[in-house]
Amino acid sequence: MKLPDKTFALNPNPEIGKGKRVVVGLSGGVDSSVAAYLLKEQGYEVIGMFMKNWHDDSVTISKECPWLDDSNDAMIVAQHLGIPFQAIDLSKEYKERIVDYMFAEYQRGRTPNPDVLCNREIKFDIFLNAALKIGADLVATGHYARKVETGRDGKKMYRLLSGKDLNKDQSYFLCQLTQAQLSKSLFPVGELLKPEVREIARKLNLVTADKKDSQGLCFVGKVHLPDFLQQRLESKKGKVIEIPSDSQIFKNGFDSEDLKNISASYNLSPEEGEVIGEHKGAHYYTIGQRKGLNLGGNEKPLFVIGTDTLENIIYTGMGDDHPGLYRKGLFIPKDAVHWIREDLALAIGESRKFLSRVRYRQNLVPCTLTQRSEGLYIIFDAPQKSITPGQFAAWYDGEELIGSGVIN
Numbered sequence: 001m002k003l004p005d006k007t008f009a010l011n012p013n014p015e016i017g018k019g020k021r022v023v024v025g026l027s028g029g030v031d032s033s034v035a036a037y038l039l040k041e042q043g044y045e046v047i048g049m050f051m052k053n054w055h056d057d058s059v060t061i062s063k064e065c066p067w068l069d070d071s072n073d074a075m076i077v078a079q080h081l082g083i084p085f086q087a088i089d090l091s092k093e094y095k096e097r098i099v100d101y102m103f104a105e106y107q108r109g110r111t112p113n114p115d116v117l118c119n120r121e122i123k124f125d126i127f128l129n130a131a132l133k134i135g136a137d138l139v140a141t142g143h144y145a146r147k148v149e150t151g152r153d154g155k156k157m158y159r160l161l162s163g164k165d166l167n168k169d170q171s172y173f174l175c176q177l178t179q180a181q182l183s184k185s186l187f188p189v190g191e192l193l194k195p196e197v198r199e200i201a202r203k204l205n206l207v208t209a210d211k212k213d214s215q216g217l218c219f220v221g222k223v224h225l226p227d228f229l230q231q232r233l234e235s236k237k238g239k240v241i242e243i244p245s246d247s248q249i250f251k252n253g254f255d256s257e258d259l260k261n262i263s264a265s266y267n268l269s270p271e272e273g274e275v276i277g278e279h280k281g282a283h284y285y286t287i288g289q290r291k292g293l294n295l296g297g298n299e300k301p302l303f304v305i306g307t308d309t310l311e312n313i314i315y316t317g318m319g320d321d322h323p324g325l326y327r328k329g330l331f332i333p334k335d336a337v338h339w340i341r342e343d344l345a346l347a348i349g350e351s352r353k354f355l356s357r358v359r360y361r362q363n364l365v366p367c368t369l370t371q372r373s374e375g376l377y378i379i380f381d382a383p384q385k386s387i388t389p390g391q392f393a394a395w396y397d398g399e400e401l402i403g404s405g406v407i408n
Contacts, residue, residue: 016044017043017044020044020045021047022044022045022047022136022137022139025051026048026050026085027051027070027074028050029208029211030197030208030209030210030213031143031144031189031197033074033077033081033142034189034200034206035142036083037081037204038188039140039188044138047085048074048077048086049085050075050086050088052067052087052089052091053067053090053091053094053122054094070214071087073207073208073211076207077206093122094118097121098114098118098122102117103233106283107233108309109283109307110389110390111389112390113391115360116175116176116404117176119177120176124184124185127139128181128184139184139185140185140188141185141186142187142188142189144163144168144170144190144194145162145169145170145174145187145190146161146162147159147187160401161190162399162400162401164190164191164193165194168193171394171401172359172392172401175392175404176404177340230280233284235280235281236312237278237279238280238311238313239278239279239312239313240295240316241273241274241314242273242274242276242302242315242317243272243315243316245317245319249268249272250323259370259372260331262329263328263330263331263377263379265389266306266324266327268315270313273315276316277293277294281312282307285314286307286388287304287305287387288304288385289303289304293314298318299318303317303319303322305317325386327384328379329378330378330393330407330408331375331377331408332376334373334374336405336408337375337376337405338403340402340403341400341403344397344403346376347371348372349372350371352369353366353368354367354369354396354397354402355397356393356394356395357396358387358394359388364396365380366381367395368381369395375408378393391407392404392406393407
C-alpha cells in the first residue's frame with residue numbers, strides 16, 4: 001500500500017526490515033497505526049497486537065468500555081494494512097504491577113506515574129516477551145522518541161533521544177527502559193511531526209486518522225482519577241490547612257551547601273497555618289493540585305503544597321507563586337536510581353551538569369546531579385514548581401535521555 005505522495009514516508013526502503021519480524025503494539029490510536037504502516041513499507045514482517053489491560057470489575061473505570069472501541073479500531077487498521085492481528089490479555093499483570101502499585105503509592109501520599117510504569121513493566125517486559133515467543137525480532141510502539149545505535153569500547157549501545165516533534169516528545173515516558181529493552185525496540189514515528197503522522201493516516205484512509213489522542217491510562221482508557229481512587233481508598237474527612245507564604249518554614253535558604261537540606265520536602269505542621277475547610281481524604285490529592293479543593297472566595301487560587309496521609313491533612317498555599325510550591329532540589333534513593341546509559345553513571349562523590357524534568361511536558365531545565373552513597377541529589381539552577389514524591393525525575397544530555405529515578 002503506497003502513499004500517492006512519498007513526502008511523509010520515512011525511509012521507504014523495503015530492504016531495511018527484510019527478514020525481520022516486528023510486533024507493533026496497536027493501541028487503536030493514530031500513532032501506532034502509522035508506525036505499523038511505516039514498518040511494512042520498510043520491509044518488515046509486521047504483526048499488530050492489542051494489549052487488553054483491564055477487565056477488573058472491583059475497580060470500575062466507567063460504564064463505557066473505551067478499551068473495546070480502541071481494540072476494534074486497532075483490528076480495523078490491521079485489516080486495512082493487510083497485517084495479522086491479535087489481542088493479548090495482560091490484565092492480570094497490569095493489575096499486579098501497575099494498579100496495585102498505584103493504590104499503594106497514593107495511600108502513602110505519593111503520586112505515581114502509571115505511563116512510565118506501564119512502559120517499563122508491561123509494554124517492554126511482558127508484551128515484549130510475548131512478542132519474542134511468537135518469533136518476533138523486535139517490538140514497536142507509536143512513541144514520539146528515537147533510538148540510535150552507538151558503541152563504546154567495542155560494545156554496542158543504544159541512545160534514547162527526544163522525538164523530533166518537541167511538542168509531542170514522549171521520551172520521558174520511556175525513562176525507565178534498559179539497554180536490553182531498547183535493543184529490541186523501534187519507534188517509527190519518532191522522526192516525524194504529529195501533523196505529518198495524521199497526514200499519512202488521512203492519505204491511507206485509516207479509521208484512526210482524526211481520532212483524538214488518548215488521555216487515559218496506558219491501554220486502559222479514560223479514567224476520572226478521584227472516582228478511580230475512591231473505589232479502593234476509603235473516604236475520610238480531614239482538615240485543609242492554609243500555610244501563609246511568609247512562614248518561617250520557607251526561609252531555610254536555597255544557598256546552603258547541605259544537599260539533604262536543599263532537597264528535603266518542607267516540614268509542614270498544623271501550627272504553622274489555619275484550618276480553612278475540609279477534604280475527603282488526603283490520599284486523593286497531589287502537590288501542585290488546584291482543582292478539586294472546592295474552597296472558593298480567595299484572593300488567589302489555592303494550591304496543594306503538601307499532604308500528610310497519616311494525620312489526613314492537606315496543606316495549601318495561596319497563589320502559584322507561593323514558596324511552598326517551589327523547591328531547589330530533590331533526592332532519589334540509591335535503589336531507585338536508573339541509568340539508561342550505564343557507562344555514564346556517576347561514581348560516589350561525583351557531580352555533573354545535566355538537563356532535567358520532573359514531569360511530562362515540563363521544559364528541560366539545567367541542574368547538577370551529585371551521587372552520594374545514600375542516593376542521587378538533583379539541585380536545580382532555579383527553584384522548580386511542584387516536585388512530587390513518587391513521580392520520576394529524568395535527566396538529559398542535550399536531546400539524549402541518560403537516566404531517571406523515583407523522587408523521594
